[in-house]
Amino acid sequence: MSDTESPQRTLPQVVAATAAALPGHIAMIDGDITLTYTELDAARVEAARAFLAAGLKQGDRIAIWAPNIWQWVVAAIGAQSIGGVLVPLNTRLKGAEAGFILRRSGARWLFTVGEFLGMRYPQMVQDEDLPALEEIVLFEGEAPGARSWADFVAGGARVSAAQVQARSDQLTPADTLDILFTSGTTGQPKGVVTSHGQNIRAFETWSATVGLTGQDNYLIINPFFHSFGYKAGWLAAIIRGARMLPVKQFDLDAVLAQIHRERVSVIPGPPTIYQSMLTHPNRKDYDLSSLRLAVTGAAPVPVSLIEKMHGELGFKVVVTAYGLTESCGVISICRPEDSAERISHSSGRAMAGVEMKCVDADGNTVPAGTEGEIWCRGYNVMQGYLDDPAETARTITADGWLQTGDVGVMDEDGYVRITDRIKDMFIVGGFNCYPAEIENSLHSMPGVARAAVIGVPDQRLGEVACAWIVPEPDKELDEQAVITWSREHMANYKVPRQVRFVSELPMNAGGKVLKNELRQRAAAERG
Template identity: 85%
Template sequence: MVNTESQQRTLPQVVAATARSLPERVAISDGPVSLTYAELDAARLQAARAFLAVGLGHGERIAIWAPNMWQWIVAAMGAQSIGGVLVPLNTRLKGAEAGFILRRSGARWLFTVGEFLGMRYPAMLSGEDLPDLQGTVLFEGDAGDDTAWTDFLARGDSVPLAEVEARENQLRPDDTLDILFTSGTTGQPKGVVTSHGQNIRAFATWSATVGLTSEDNYLIINPFFHSFGYKAGWLAAAITGARILPVKQFDLDAVLGQIHRDRVSVIPGPPTIYQSLLSHPRRADYDLSSLRLAVTGAAPVPVSLIERMRSELGFKVVVTAYGLTESCGVISICRPEDSAERISHSSGRAMEGVEMQCVDADGVPVPAGTEGEIWCRGYNVMQCYLDNPEETARTITADGWLKTGDVGVMDEDGYVRITDRIKDMFIVGGFNCYPAEIENSLHSMPGVARAAVIGVPDERMGEVACAWIVPAPGAALDEAAVIAWARENMANYKVPRFVRFVEELPMNAGGKVLKNELRQRMAAERG
C-alpha cells in the first residue's frame, strides 16, 4: 500500500520522518563515509543553516554539477529544506551548455568538483557570463578562489536551528522542489518545474509498486542529475529508508565487488548493465545472492535477458518502466507479478493515480491495439516549463493531459508498448539526444552552412548521431575535423559518430528536411 500521508508532504518532512523511525539505519555508504538516517538528517539541517547564512531565498535556485556522491544529496536536501530549488547539471555538459542552464535558471550557487573524468568544471565556466551566480562551492578538490564544502557548511554555525525550522514550516507541498532541464525540438533546453508534493507522491507510489523497502541496499548507478538516479534513486530511498550506495563511475569489476561486499539488493539501469553482469568471465567468483530487484528501461529488454536475470543473477523482481522528465520521471510501470513476455514487450501500465491514453492527431482516443500518441494526466504532470508559457500550453492540454510526443500501442489491460517518437529524439547509451540541439551547435562551426542530424543504430550505444552537412562555399571540412570540433563544444553523447557531406539537404515544399530520406540513405550505405 502507498503511504497516502506522505503524498502531501515536503522533502524535509519526509527525511525527518525517516530519521525518526529509522535513526540507526545506514542511509548512505560512499567509500569511507557512512551516515545513518539520523546523521543524514543532521547533515541536511547543517547545510540548510549554511544556505540561510549565505542568504538563499525561498524559490531561489542552486545548481549541482558533480558525479554521484554523498555531498550531492546533502547539498540538495539542505537547499530544498528551506525552499531552495535544485537544478542538476549533466556531468557530460561542456562549459557553454552548463552556462546556458545556469543563466536560464538564475542559479545563485553552484556546487561542483574540481575535476571528474578529465573535465575541469570551474575552469570550463571561466568565459561564461553568469550575473546571478553568487559563488561556487567545491565538494572535493582544491577550491582555489572558490569555497570548499567544509568552509561552506561552517558558515551555518552562526545560524540558529530555529530559523531552519521556521523556513521548513513555511514550505507547502506545491512549492517547487526542482527544475530539471531537458533538451527539446526547438534546440534550446527547457526547464521542467515540479513540486515537493507531486515528486514525493510519485516515488512513494513507485517504491510501493516495485517493493523498495528499508531492508534494501540500493546501488544507484544512474546519475543523480537524471530523474532515474535522483528521484527513483536517492529520493525513493529517503522515502522508504533504503540504504543508498552511490556509484560515481561505472566499473563492472567494482560493481561486482560491491554487490558481494555490501549485500546489494537493488540495481536499476538500462539492459546493458545486466548483460554486462551476465557476461563477466569471473561472475562466479562473487556472491550475488543478495540481488532481489531490478528496474530497467530506456531500451528493449529481450525475454531471454529477463529469464537469465531471474535464473542466473537471482533477481526475484524485474520490472520495466516509462516516463519523462515532464512527468516527474515516471508514468507507467510493470508489476512484479507480470510475465517475462509482458515485461519485455511493454513499458507497463499507468501507475496508481495516473491516467494514460493513446490518441490520434486530433487528440481523440484510439481503440486498444491501435497506434497513437501517448498522453498522460495526473498529479505527476509538471507544473510548467520555466518562463515558457507558450511551450507549456503546447505540451499540456486545457484539461491537463501531457502530450509525451511518443507513439505507442496500448492493449486491453492498459499496458503500453512504445513504438516510435513523434519528435526526432534518439537515445544514445540511455541519454536523450535531440537533433535540433546538435544542429544548432553545428551551425556555429566555421565552414558549416547547413546541418541535419539523425540517429542511426549502434550495437553498443543503441543509437548514435549522424550529421549531414552542407559546407559553406570554399570551406574545407572533413569528417575528422567536424567530430573533433563537436567533442570540444558539446557533451560526448551528442557528438556525431558519422558525418556525411552533401551539396544540399533533401527538403519538402515547406522547407523541412526530409529526415526519413537521410535515414534511408544511411541504411543503404551501411547495408
C-alpha cells in the first residue's frame, strides 16, 4: 500500500475534523472537568495562541513531565497545531535522567506539576545545566520560579485564532510531530523522530483494526508519556471520537468503580492489569458488563488469561499487538476474530501498509517457522534518531527496513511470535528496561567496580532487574544498600530487585559480559 492510498493529515486537521463531525460529543472527563469535542478543539486553539505569544517557532520542542491529566493533552495538541514538537518525559525519571532528555532535545519549555507521588519535578531539575530551557509551566501545584498554566494560557489573549489557523495551514504531514526518547544498548537514551502523517495513519489503521469507535468510553490507564497511552491512547481516541477517561494514578478499586460508574468499554494495558482485576476480592461488587475491548501486549499473555478475560471479565474482543518507539509504537496486530491460542502465542501480523519479515545474520529472509531477527518496512518507520545519523544508518537499512533487534518466528500466515531480544531488553510491568542504562547508573555508585544486569521472572511484574556486581577491593556492599541507592538515582521500574555479588563477571575473549551465563546461573538458583 502506498501513502497515496490513505489521505495524509496533520494533527490540527484531525482534531478539527472530529470536532466538526461530533461537536457535542464528550471528548474527555477528568475529575470535575468535562470537555466536548468542540470544547477540546477550542482549548487546543487557545493553547496554540499562548504558544504563539510565547514565541514558539516551527520545530521548537516542548517537554511534558506530568501524569495523565486533561492539560497534558491540551498543551500537546496546542503546541503541535502550530509546529511545536512534543517531547514526553517518563513520570518516574529522576532529575539527572530528565535533565539528559531536556538537554538532548533542546526543549524550550517544560510543562509539569508541582508534585506527583512525592516527586517534585521542578526542584529535581533545578541544578541541571539546561541552556535551552526558558520556562517551567505548572499544570497544577506550585514551585519557585514556575509559571501557572492559567497564566501561560492567558498570555495568548493578544494572538488571534486566525494567526493560529495560518500557522496550522503551513504544516504538512511530513513535519515532525514528536520525539520520544528510548534507551538503547549504549546506555544513553535516543530521541526517536516521527511525523504528523505517519502517526495519524498508523493509529487510524490501529484503531480501525482493533475496532475502537466513537461510542467507546476509553479508560486510558497507560501513561501519556508512552506511545501506548499517547498514540494508542488519546491520539487514537481523538481520531475515532471516543470518550477519553484518563487515569492519573492506577488504583484498582478506583478503576473498578470508574468502570462501573462511567460504563467503560475499552481498557488497553499490560497483562498485569487484567490479572489484578481478576483476582480482586470484591470484583463482583462492580458492574463490569460494559467492558468490550482489551488491547494488551508488552509481556506474554497466557491462553488461560485470555479465556478468563472473555468469560469472567466479559470482554468481547481481546487482541495483542507489537511495536517499537521507532515504528510509531506499532508494527503488528492480532485481529478480533483470532483464536485465544493465536492471540496468546503471537503478537499478530503486520498491520495494513507495513511489511514484516524475519531474517538471518546476513539480512536474508528465513523460511516460515525459522527463528530470525524481525525487520519491518513502511510508513510507520521513524524519520530517524535525533541528531544521530550514524545510529540511524545502523538501525534502518538503505532500502528502508527497520532492524528491530527482536528475534521471532513467523508462521505461514504472517503471524509473529517474539522469542528473544537481541538487545537484552526486558519488560517490567509494561516498561521497557535496557540493561546498559541501569549498568551505567550502577557504575557511578561508590564501591561498585563492575555491574551487569539481566531480567529475571517476577510473578507480579513479569520481569525485574537482577544486578550482578563486582565490588571494588576492600569495599563492603550489601543488597539493600544497592537497592536503596538505586531507588534514589533511577526510575523505580529500573531498580534491581535482586543483587548478586561476585568476584568477577563471566566474559568472552573480547571482554563482553556473557549475559547468557548469568541467566543460566539465575535459572539454577530458581531451581
